[in-house]
């Protein structure tokens with residue numbers, strides 16, 4: 001083989017490596033602390049705890065030991081701690097670029113799906129920018145703008161029904177480098193606020209089924225990493241399965257991961273680190 005053809009072959013090889021897709025599927029069980037998994041797992045074995053990589057996430061926000069879903073989802077979406085109630089904003093009020101916005105700009109397909117109500121905090125932190133999670137006017141208008149570039153479906157009824165068709169859609173969009181998908185099971189939190197243990201378990205079983213479907217996708221698409229976590233714990237659920245409060249707690253939550261880059265999520269990490277690790281997987285660097 002001549003030097004020239006070796007060079008051409010090398011360039012082609014490099015180009016095909018550079019064009020190789022990396023996909024990230026982030027799955028958030030809102031309010032799902034370690035005892036939610038434990039208690040739901042007593043009646044019926046869960047899929048989530050069988051994932052090969054396990055770690056822990058510190059959840060506190062910029063202004064509180066106990067985060068809300070807005071600040072926690074912003075830590076995941078932007079990689080910075082912010083104040084409770086803030087969506088896609090830093091504590092000083094400046095907008096932060098979210099992983100969904102950055103992925104879309106860099107040529108990835110982006111999908112955001114949740115059982116939350118239409119302006120719910122967790123999905124909104126990926127495409128809206130406001131200092132109040134209750135500012136539904138700004139959230140609606142930011143959602144509409146983002147919906148032109150991302151596949152957004154909030155609310156959906158059962159998150160498990162969405163996984164297969166949405167991942168098929170995202171992975172077949174033409175000329176994309178890969179995709180970033182968020183699936184949220186929002187009602188694990190809602191039921192826990194009401195201390196409704198049986199209701200919480202039903203929501204968690206649906207979320208668990210969604211995780212199984214995402215891992216099935218990753219099994220046949222080995223360039224995919226699935227990350228399963230919560231934003232915070234809700235209800236102070238004990239290991240004997242009784243709720244001790246109606247609100248959130250500051251407990252660490254668990255992360256489970258599967259796929260090519262799952263090992264990144266081992267050990268104890270801050271919630272802002274989750275963003276940096278996802279950005280390393282998708283963009284090759286955690287720097288913005």
Ligand SMILES: [Zn+2]
Nearest residue numbers: 031189234248
């Ligand atoms: Zn909550």
